[in-house]
Amino acid sequence: MGAPRIAIGSIFTECNQLGGMPIDISWFERYELHYGAAILALPGGVVGGMLQVLHERQAEPIGLLYASTCPGGYLTRDCYRQLKTDLLVRLQAALPVDGVLLPLHGAAAAEDVGDLEGDLIKAVRALVGADVPIVATLDLHAHVTQEMVHFADALVAWETYPHRDAFTTGARGAKLLLDTVEGRCRPTMAMAKVPVLTGGIHGSTEGDDPFAHLMRQTKAAEGYPHVLSTSLFLVHPYLDQPAMGSGPLVITDNDYAQAETIAGELAAAYWARRFELEPVLYTPASALAQGLQISGGPVILVETSDCAGGGAAGDSVATLKALLAANITATAFVPVVDPAAAAQCHTAGLGAPVTVTLGHQLDPRWGEPITVTGQVTHLSDGRFRYVGGIWDNIEGNMGPSVVLTIGAIQVLVTTHSTYDWMDEQWRAVQMDPASATFIVAKNPMNYRQAYGNIAKAIFVLDTPGPTPPTIRHVQYKQLQRPYFPLDEQIENLTPTILKRRR
Template sequence: MGARPRIAVGGILTECNHLGGVPIDISIYEASELLRGEEVLRLDTSVVGGMLSALREGNADVVPLIYASACAGGPITRDCYEQLRGEWFERLERALPVDGVLLPIHGSALAEGLDDPEGDMIHAARDLVGPDVPVVATLDLHAHVTEEMVRYADALLAWETYPHRDQFPTGQRAARLLLDMLAGKCRPTMAMGKVPVITSAINGSTNDDDPFAELMRYTKSLEQQEDVLSTSLFLIHPYMDCEDMGSGGLVVTNNNLKLAEALASDIASRYWDRRHDLEPEMLSPDEAIAKGLQVDGGPVILVETADCCGGGAAGDSIATLSALVDTAINAPSFVPVVDPEAARACHEAGEGTELSLSLGHKLDPRWGSTRTFRGTVEHLCDGNFVYTGGQWEGHHEHMGPTAVFAIGSTRVIVMSRATYDWADEQIRAVGLNPREAKFIVAKNPMNYQLAYGEIAKAIFVLDTPGPTPATLRHIDFKKLQRPYFPADSKIPGLSPTILE
């Protein structure tokens, strides 16, 4: 190793869904975030920003590979994955020798015909650089941590917050751990403890006294112990259909595998004990609207989490929209629907035009039927906005041509493209004010709390069809092992599976 270590940085950060959503191809990365070589160096927020800042502080030379990220969707197309992985690998190969490799990845990506692309990349990096060069990866806390990842990485470190706001410090922690390894200050050993708990993220916040928050505080408290370098807690992204899925804890120790195993097993056992608390209470849209009408003022948040773009759904469900329209309530309501064809029809008709608009369930028709609504094109825009936080803070995003279509007092935000919900950027981008709504349909399991937590008068979680539902009790998984919670309520003799 020279005076200044050379650290390669790059990866693919995407969460994927097997139950629905649109496959992710290269055009989606190009429209979202696809940086090559030197372009990676300009990142100053999120996980890569954190890695770069710690590497510069540590007087390391950064060898930028590629960095691709996109809103969640169906599996990455095979062509797209091979292209991105190929470019990443080729740049790493050309950069040799390097002193370390940092991978900013999600952990729940899927490619067509490949259930663990990130394990594949970690393995490929290891084979290329050999056993003595550190390979460290960061993960989302919704990662599906696999045996291949644990075996071939020196250390894995996950976000600690949900809603996710600590990508930058996680990138810093990973880079510092890698530099400590190079300086001879530590020799990581690692174990993952898993239990078959597959729940949605509804009760998975790390705030207040949510069950996941209590588990997270316990997990992080273990970092105070001697020889513990890092602990992570995982609530697995539940909308994949893979073998050996589970949630639990991952512990990185300093040359003490036994301790890592014992603590990982302890975290996973505690996770198992809280499994019933992680299952949400749900209402039908009609029940939630009736309850909401009893509440004084607004907004009342109707959480249609089954259609979450950030979890890989198409965002084109009209289940809650239909219930609102059929109730014929005279209360202002905001509902987002991704439907490029309908957005185009609104733009062709022009502002102020009354028309019959066919809406919904065109991108992913498995979860409901398209329906025609009579209404008025109230507002048209280009759908551009800037994220105010999260993984894409400061990043310009595009919903594509977007319309506000008024059906009575209900305002449908008709977007051309699915985008990740951080807070309420999409609603503000079309000129609507959340404080003026009686009902707001939020299509995510958690970030509605960021957007409306301070102003919401009531929040109801809905049981509607879609590929990102609030419970995994009734999903017809093909590969996922049985038994698992919550589909199987009695699971005898359970002890955590340990990966090392």
């Protein structure tokens, strides 16, 4: 056999079905949208890891489509149709291929397709036929479905949160695919799901977090006989789909019983630690009152319910309201996505006093706008470059942005929402987090790496939004009970098994 021909295709984002703004094609154009040979030049990320292994093993990579963007609401019908068609038409033209690599997220949804990845893998399977191996890589926050498990040969997820291992996950996926193509192994897999839905606050894979312990236990099982790969999923709980849950996925070399046994044991361990995954929460007012007792800063106010990285619009002013009400005199940094306010401030110009309506203007389901008067103290085109993570060295784009200074409070008003990795967004507008007494961080995890070394205290806030720190108050339409945390005990619970046997 000559060099195996391996196609690479991707639609990568995370979607929110509780809120957020619909994702259209302009979102992908702002982040990453590459076709054909351009994909083969990607140096890093999940595709970079795949390419390195393909080159080492003299396989021939064929770029189809690589589309990734900051999380949002669902993909519009037109956006998904366009991307899916682009991918499939290029795959059709590339046939015959010996294998397919799909770097996906696993928690994407389109307006009219709830399980985007399942739909995509199924369509790819229909084109390549039953005998061509398909390996997909996933975020460990994927909502893994029966369709995904059934139509792929193997699913391999990130091992880290914060997500540092896109490159190595790509490499693991490519190795497993080539081993399968070359007949060295015959992957068979079982996912065991328990109905545990929690936010990411205690979902770190580092240190003493409950999820870190579970991940280490899961990865240790890669040393068991016949095991090719293990993954552990903490499901993105802001989709609204049937049968959502968390747990392990185990791939063995043609030993299905072993895969199911190990997955079942790890799922039981996950269920046993469920209470540890729920966070302790503060109201903004009580967090501020306690924060003001602390000398120095920064004190991190985690407004995770408005997390752009989980698909929220990023336009909440719930914590800003509390800061204004407290009349604080210490420096506070607050990010708010508000294109209308950003445009008005740009028009007013640097140094100008301005009165704007701010917040809850994109996704008005979660609060009322406020009217504030301040001064425009910085203007920016909103471009920055990520340092690390999934989008390492990729340009982020907040669109026209300003710093609006209201007394001691500095509000970074941006046009577009962007995923938080470290503190790139503040740096882009010359704001130094070390100089702030309070920082509003709109994510459930990456604030730890951004401010962990300088934070004096951290408070996780209970505010309205589509990415709340607990899903206790979410009214799901598709997801049926019982599920934790609403159901703390479930009698005779057995994990739901998703299976793929060759």
